[in-house]
Amino acid sequence: MLQVNYIRDNREQVLERLAVKNFKQPALVDEIIQLDDKRRQTQTSLDNVSAEANAAAKQIGELMRAGKKDEAEILKSKTGTWKEDIKALGEQLSTIEEELYQKQVLLPNLPHSSVPKGLTPEDNEIVLESGAMPHLPVNALPHWELAAKYNLIDFELGVKITGAGFPVYKNKGAKLQRALINYFIDEAEKAGFSEVSVPLMVNEASGFGTSQLPDKEGQMYYVGLDNLYLIPTAEVPITNLYRDVILKADELPIKNCGHTPCFRREAGSYGAHVRGLNRLHQFDKVEIVQIAHPDNSYELLEQMVSHVQGLLKKLGLPYRVLRLCGGDMGFGSALTYDLETWSAAQQRWLEVSSVSNFETFQSYRLKLRFRNAEGKTQFAHTLNGSALALPRIVATILENYQTENGIKVPEVLVPYTKFEWID
């Protein structure tokens, strides 16, 4: 959520930046400023009346103590209108504040100056491509067929016990999952991210904190009986660890990583693009999160991208890095890099990581602050990225490493899988 004061002070710039994100309702900006004017006026009137009433109450107390009952009674009789005014103004104020909030949450974050203009994924900027394309055998199979051939994943069983999009991993398929999780966590820890293991369900306040609520309510599984949400990403619980917190400047940056399953309702299409592991309702992911000082958050963002690149390199997967264009970026992000691996058997790029700087967009809602050099509180920057999401990595490993004799496990994973071949 953008701060009203920032919008007031930088109206032109806000409009210009929103245009990069193809924001459809620029009129909202002025509506917000006007509403805030109204809010301030009402606030001031309310404060003034309250001040009078407080002063009178104090005086009545003093008169009573001095035994001047009559004078106190006279004052008392005057308080009626103040009470009415306070009530009326209070109601007005909360109405205005609610209205203001409703409009404020409709504004997406402002994109960073490096964000390219554009509407669709085609407009994303390819920052770099790296890694050799694999040479596959002539009868190369897509991962869902490989998974069946080597008895690694049972999609039908998942359908039976839960539904589509909930695969059952078996045998070396299950072990490969665990190997990847441990490998990713170990690598994240080497990069300075300390591991946390967090709840997989969060309350409403946490959903609001990282802004899945109210806008993306439909994407989360909801446990109505207890009013809890299954997490769509570890970003939610990990970032909310720091909700309502005022940090010391020297505690920054805070670096956490964690593995969780992620649950997404993903009302989406069916067909080749969502076949197999391409899109699931439940999948595992290792997430990296940083709480950063605004002065160096973009440096840290680049470091996170490098970290993810390192993983893909070590796994020997060809990949590319995209800087998302305004139209393809998430609502709360100021700058997002997507990392994609090349799925040789499907002949397409698969998104395996998304690394974003949210600047103060989340921290404003989270009330996540630090005390700056002047001793004042200031909103921190929040960043997060997948490092990495498993299913598409599994898919590409299976596809790209297939040979006539089976699937070769990437070298870095062998210490974790304890086997070299899936055959």
Added chain:
RNA sequence: GGAGAGGUGUCUGAGUGGUCGAAAGAGCACGCCUGGAAAGUGUGUAUACUUCAAAAGGGUAUCGAGGGUUCGAAUCCCUCCCUCUCCGCCA
């Protein structure tokens, strides 16, 4: 799920209608003291909104959340949430 106790600032903890944004202690910060440190000692130490060109200063709100009673609420009443203890159930 049943019974009971309780939610106060960074922490411990006092406060049962006005002088309470809140005692006291601890912690922390700065100063004095010291060769340096500890001890001692002094001062300071919440957040948000608002007023103000800015600073200083002022106003308002906040003692789990919301509502009510009252001229006045941390304190009384109602609703909700949460925590703890015991019992039950259980990995």
